[in-house]
Amino acid sequence: MPTISQHYGLNGPLEFLNVDVADDNYLFIDPHAVRLERGPSPFAAQARKCMTTFFDEIVECVISPKRAETERGRGLLRHFHEPRETRLGMSQEGVDGHGGADNVGAAIWQALSTNAKALIRVGVLKWIEDIPIFVYGVDKDITSDLTTRIIFEPLANFTHAMMQKYPQFTHGNHVAKSFSRQVWSPTKKRWEYKTIELPVAADIPLVLVPKYWARPGLLMSAGRYYKTSMLSFVQEQRGVVDPETGKLLTEPKWRLEERKEFEQGLETIMRVTAEAQAEREDLLARFREFVDRRYERLDDDDIEERLQR
Numbered sequence: 001m002p003t004i005s006q007h008y009g010l011n012g013p014l015e016f017l018n019v020d021v022a023d024d025n026y027l028f029i030d031p032h033a034v035r036l037e038r039g040p041s042p043f044a045a046q047a048r049k050c051m052t053t054f055f056d057e058i059v060e061c062v063i064s065p066k067r068a069e070t071e072r073g074r075g076l077l078r079h080f081h082e083p084r085e086t087r088l089g090m091s092q093e094g095v096d097g098h099g100g101a102d103n104v105g106a107a108i109w110q111a112l113s114t115n116a117k118a119l120i121r122v123g124v125l126k127w128i129e130d131i132p133i134f135v136y137g138v139d140k141d142i143t144s145d146l147t148t149r150i151i152f153e154p155l156a157n158f159t160h161a162m163m164q165k166y167p168q169f170t171h172g173n174h175v176a177k178s179f180s181r182q183v184w185s186p187t188k189k190r191w192e193y194k195t196i197e198l199p200v201a202a203d204i205p206l207v208l209v210p211k212y213w214a215r216p217g218l219l220m221s222a223g224r225y226y227k228t229s230m231l232s233f234v235q236e237q238r239g240v241v242d243p244e245t246g247k248l249l250t251e252p253k254w255r256l257e258e259r260k261e262f263e264q265g266l267e268t269i270m271r272v273t274a275e276a277q278a279e280r281e282d283l284l285a286r287f288r289e290f291v292d293r294r295y296e297r298l299d300d301d302d303i304e305e306r307l308q309r
Contacts, residue, residue, distance in 0.1 A: 077105030
């Protein structure tokens, strides 16, 4: 099926992902990539504000003793059905995906308000991109859906700017139509419905995604956290100082992974993160620093290759 550039006859480098207009494309919006990217302006700042204010509201609801706030928190997380407009995700056919927004939101709320509540209280778990590390079953696809819904209005604003830059989106047989869509209001801190004009391709409204906001996997995944910051902490805790050299002797990570007490999984991650926090060691902060230090954009050739799979 045609890509956006083929469908609309666009040439040259594009600021957005040149996705297939009629099928899912195996890249995923990564909230940490959105946070690290400073452009395109002003849409990156708008997106970061949406992500920050949304999760701040969830945190307030989690730590509040009021039943009304508990219900509000649950309600805020019931709005994450797969956004078909971006063409990103992992559907088997077309762009209709896993759905189950209520179930996904309920699972996230359950985890944040029970097992992860202590980490929220001490300010360890504080960003949208922390969720996949501490909530079982939430990985790149669901995280992408969550993020897309939260930053839908900045994405729509970016799309509108691209429509103005490229008149091909509304020339000839190509049209744009008005749609009512749910968006997060970072000022009112609630979900609202707004009328948004979007181009239509393959009979489906199209939302454009800035090129570097999507990746094949999450920068802050549970697996990466486990294999880097978490196991490094375990090594340090179990290490012994060589009396002759003064160097810390540590057990190899592969051997730690073989031990039942440190096998990879949510239970181990939760336990070791809490143990580190008790010793005033914020492993998630350490992990964020590691991720940020190693961050590299996908180059254009890599993006193109992944979109063609």
